[in-house]
Amino acid sequence: MVTKKLSTKETVVTKRGRPKAAVKKETAVVEVRPAVMTAVEPKFLSAVGRRKTARARVRMTETGRGAFMVNSKELAKFFSQALAELVVAPLKLTGQDVNHDFSVKVSGGGSQGQAEAVRHGLARVLVKWNEDYRKQLKRAGYLKRDPREKERKKPGLKKARRAPQWAKR
Numbered sequence: 001m002v003t004k005k006l007s008t009k010e011t012v013v014t015k016r017g018r019p020k021a022a023v024k025k026e027t028a029v030v031e032v033r034p035a036v037m038t039a040v041e042p043k044f045l046s047a048v049g050r051r052k053t054a055r056a057r058v059r060m061t062e063t064g065r066g067a068f069m070v071n072s073k074e075l076a077k078f079f080s081q082a083l084a085e086l087v088v089a090p091l092k093l094t095g096q097d098v099n100h101d102f103s104v105k106v107s108g109g110g111s112q113g114q115a116e117a118v119r120h121g122l123a124r125v126l127v128k129w130n131e132d133y134r135k136q137l138k139r140a141g142y143l144k145r146d147p148r149e150k151e152r153k154k155p156g157l158k159k160a161r162r163a164p165q166w167a168k169r
Helices: 081-087 089-094 111-129 131-140
Strands: 002-006 009-013 019-024 028-032 044-051 054-061 068-070 101-107
Touching: 044 111, 054 111, 081 089, 081 111, 089 111, 089 131, 101 111, 111 131
Parallel strands: 068 101
Antiparallel strands: 002 028, 009 019, 044 054, 054 101
């Protein structure tokens, strides 16, 4: 505990050099205490996964029961069953599907791109947690950021490459 005591006396002087008033500041005692953490926060690791225009921020707690939340919803309520299987593939491959809790914030893109972005983020966070998983996750292709994105539409064309139909007459 740090204690500071404030006590001074000041005199204000007028233009003619005479004292105008004596001002006494009150004594104050200020206590400064260090912050004490009462609850122990669980340790977590985080990583970012990307696919097309989707971005997924994945947080993994080092201890947990296997809870998986995506945008504050359960995994089964956010993704369809087929996409949920795609998302948890890195966890099943490494056998870590029940040992950790996962919290994911995903935005952009469609449901397929979001699912693949979450899978990419999960693989990255697992490698951060245990470097031994890198070889099997890389072999399965979960650590590679799929670079394919939609090509932009060009002027004079109907789509990126589709030209208007040619008419002879």
